[in-house]
Structures are given as C-alpha cells and as structure tokens.
Amino acid sequence: MAKKCIYCGTEVASSCVIDFCERCGVGVFGRKMFDTIIRNMEEARDNGDLCHMTNTCEIVEDPLGLKRC
Numbered sequence: 708m709a710k711k712c713i714y715c716g717t718e719v720a721s722s723c724v725i726d727f728c729e730r731c732g733v734g735v736f737g738r739k740m741f742d743t744i745i746r747n748m749e750e751a752r753d754n755g756d757l758c759h760m761t762n763t764c765e766i767v768e769d770p771l772g773l774k775r776c
Contacts, residue, residue, distance in 0.1 A: 724748035724757070 714731035732741040
C-alpha cells in the first residue's frame with residue numbers, strides 16, 4: 708500500500724523512509740537538508756533504529772514509565 712505525501716497528497720512509495728515526496732521535501736527543507744534527512748533516515752532503518760510498531764518491534768519501558776520502541 709502506497710503512502711501519501713503529508714504536504715501535497717502525492718503517492719509516496721511504501722518503502723520510503725519519509726512521509727513526503729521529494730518535491731515537497733526539497734521545497735520545505737532545501738536540497739542539502741533533504742538529502743541529509745534521507746541519508747540519516749535510511750541509515751537508521753538499515754540499523755534497525757526505526758520502529759513502526761509491527762510484531763517485530765519490542766516495547767520497552769524507560770525510567771519515567773513511558774512505553775517506547
């Protein structure tokens with residue numbers, strides 16, 4: 708299932724690490740920052756640092772009692 712850009716509603720590939728299209732991302736953040744965001748988010752995904760609350764996500768409690776991934 709494809710996602711929609713949070714700014715303009717254009718379809719974004721479900722495998723994309725962000726929820727906005729390139730055109731809107733560059734328009735909002737500028738080319739350098741957009742490229743940096745994409746690179747960092749892809750690295751985080753590859754390292755397993757992103758969690759979307761799937762069955763493979765482990766819920767842990769932090770010292771303040773808040774549940775987080």
